[in-house]
Amino acid sequence: MPLSYNLPISKQQKALLTCEAFWTFSLSHYKNQDVQSAALILQDQYQGNVNLALLLHWLDSLYIAFPSVHIPYFKKALITTDTLLTSYRSLRKQIKQTVDISLYQQALQFELQLEKQQQADLIDTVLRIELMQANQHGSLLQTYCSSLNADSLYLSLQAKKGS
Template sequence: MNSKHVSVSLTLERLWQFSLQYYGVREVKDACLNLQNQFKGNVNLLLLLKWLDEQQAAFLDEDWHRVEECLGRSEALLHSYRDLRRKLKSHVPETLYRESLQFELQLEKQQQSDLVDCINSITLLHNQGEPLTLRYCRQLGGEHLHQAFAQPIEEVVPK
């Protein structure tokens, strides 16, 4: 990574729409859920990293902890809620379960808002090194999952 600064225009709505489109690809969704369930990864962080990869942007190594810390506020709540929703699945009517999924999506969007605020507060550089998604998968021990995230989005998501 060289030291050339990159200016990106990241908003919550831009990241959210990107995430909905990208996560809608079956292979991507499966890899995201595997990363989350088997490797304790954060899907919202991975989607942000993919968005940054698409912009050829990265942050300094010393900023990784800041980015991961910004998840702290919402991560425990999201995990607890997700566990509760899964336990309730077979015990509540389908309509109530769908409502619980919608509420979980609101929590996910709040977490993305925290990530956007964090990224917009740090210096981004032109990434000439490894993709951030690869680094994150490797950090979690799920490097083989990166294959699902390696394609540029225009090759994965039909226009």
């Protein structure tokens, strides 16, 4: 179902779209086991970006939307950090197989810093595009899942059962 929107968001709404608010939302939402499982499937089987999915769900929850013509800006914002994260995840998985727990924890902390940078890049992009008030809920994430042929993950990424 296409997203319906009309009015631009207010300056006050836009001011709430910060890196810290997005990070806090992401940490809280990602604690849900269904979300974690679906996010890893989205990433590993559908080559989706978990941070982009989280951003889209966050915007959906705030009833904020944007025209689909802006999607390429998000893909461009992800290029550098996606390459780094993919390489680094592979390295961290190799480290995990070693006995050095301390080294693994350091690797995990560095990966989280890369995740934060990726989220900052996404927020920077959000703040540069036309944002509108959505008249209905949930369509940005659903559209993203559909674009990856990952429709079956939509409800789990939202942490909602049934529909």
